[in-house]
Amino acid sequence: MSLLRSNVAFRRYWSARLASYAGDQLARTALLIAVFDRHGGAGVALLLLASTAPRLLGPLLGALADRFDQRRLMVGCDTAQALLYLAVALLAPPLPVLLALVTAATAAATTFTPAGRSLLPRLVGPAHLPAANAQLATGVNIGFAAGPAVGGVLLATLGLTTTMLVNVATFVLSALLISGVRGLSAATPARRAEPFRRVLRDGLRVVRGHGVVRAISVGFLVMVSFAALDNLAIVPLGRTELNASEVTIGLLGTAYGVGMVLGPMCLARAGARIRMDLVLYGALVALGLGTLVTGLSPVIALAIAGQAAAGIGAGWHNVAADTLIQQSVPADRLGVVFGTVYMFPYAAEALAYVVGAPLLAAAGPRWVLVISGLGVLAALGLIAPLLTRALGLRVRMRLAPANG
The missing domain is CATH 1.20.1250.20 (MFS general substrate transporter like domains)
Structure with a gap:
């Protein structure tokens, strides 16, 4: 630190x-x-x-x-x-x-x-930036x-x-x-004089046209649509499938929170030595597998371990997403970009609750968690090509003038 x-x-x-x-x-x-x-x-x-x-x-x-x-x-x-x-x-x-x-x-x-x-x-x-985002996520979590x-x-x-x-x-x-x-505002006098509508338009243009931002936005929408099903199924799983007490069910939530602290803490020690795109991919694997383990676990101890792994994945994902955007987007466009990108998880969460309630009633908590875990892992197959292509194009564009 x-x-x-x-x-x-x-x-x-x-x-x-x-x-x-x-x-x-x-x-x-x-x-x-x-x-x-x-x-x-x-x-x-x-x-x-x-x-x-x-x-x-x-x-x-x-x-x-x-x-x-x-x-x-x-x-x-x-x-x-x-x-x-x-x-x-x-x-x-x-x-x-x-x-x-x-x-x-x-x-x-x-x-x-x-x-x-x-x-x-x-x-x-x-x-x-990687270490700072990891340390910040540790404190927030x-x-x-x-x-x-x-x-x-x-x-x-x-x-x-x-x-x-x-x-x-x-x-x-x-x-x-x-x-x-003090003294760290990105808004120059010329930028502050621009009409608000133009500032918003320029930022949304970046969101639409920037490959890295687009990949992360799609990732948030798809990943959270499945990951948020976990919130609906955890308590029913503990009550009906694992015969857990209130205290033990509370430990499931605590394990997830502890994982969200430990994941960024490990990244903070790695500092700038680790690629954030690989962290993002690893985050989806940990979140998906942890949710699957939770849903399939025959005992509460294994479910707690699964929630801890899922929490580590969630903590890694937030750090990687923030760092990739900060490294890729011009400083004077970050406000609109971050405001837009982080709108998608809330929309996805609302969608998950609407769809998840009848799914829980029809299939039960174990199947809801299995669907949640498999959906997060499937999101990796969608996001990885988008982000890899966007980062590769960004590198080629940066190297082109030097090669020319």
Whole structure:
């Protein structure tokens, strides 16, 4: 983790993401429990919709990162989320108002994400991008793994208001940390003067015409459409097929989260010595095989091992996808590109839930997990030729002037 020791700006950004992501997860868990207790399953469905729908505005919100100072934009997003969740904490609003506040907070988070991913190449330099993305994923996934447990404990012991105030504090801390990262905006004065419509159009043109971006986008859409079926089948598998207790079923989710931490941690040690396209292919193999092992396992211990392997694959995939885009796309187009690319997983997740619910009822959890694993492995056969061809063309284009 040498970048965290040697690069102050990266350390501040890494710490900010760890804090705010853990806050996101603990707040999400606490709100889901509180809304279910007060409004039942319908309320939970509406809350999940409110925390997902703004993600589909990724291209529009990502364009802000290409046009404005990214550091200030991220500080503004953190401040907005702090104020919105402060309103949730202090007002205890009725469900319609809560949904509106969560929707606005999700829109701010959706704006933050492409700005942060666009900023990273200037924080660490091109040579350190693989290690930086791996270290960043390690921190974010620690928040992903720990946040829900912390949220449940805080809600049970201190109540919803205090839990939301802890979330507010994480956003305030994140804003303070990022405010100290200066002089790194990719938006030149000329770029900031361009009409927003032109910035969005230029970015979407890159998404349509760039082979690497297209391959990763297709990969996200196909892979997540199958991988998200895992979320529907894990609890039924534990309950009906493996006779597992609540605690043991919880270990399945914990194993996945631990895998998402360990996978990027191993990549961070490898640094720039490893090819990111090979990491992406290995990620799909680990995710697919891990899901298959989970579905076919006769005992809970093997299912836990399968979920850990799947989590490692998911962690590798995020690191590889981010690094390949950052290495391939012009810096002043990264906002729209990242906003668009990361719209596809949310659309695919929604599709998986619509299709997966009747599939689970008809085929049972084991077959759903088998279909999920085989689908992820099949996605590798689709993505690998697209990405290999795109990377080969990029290398040839770079070498052509020298050879000429």
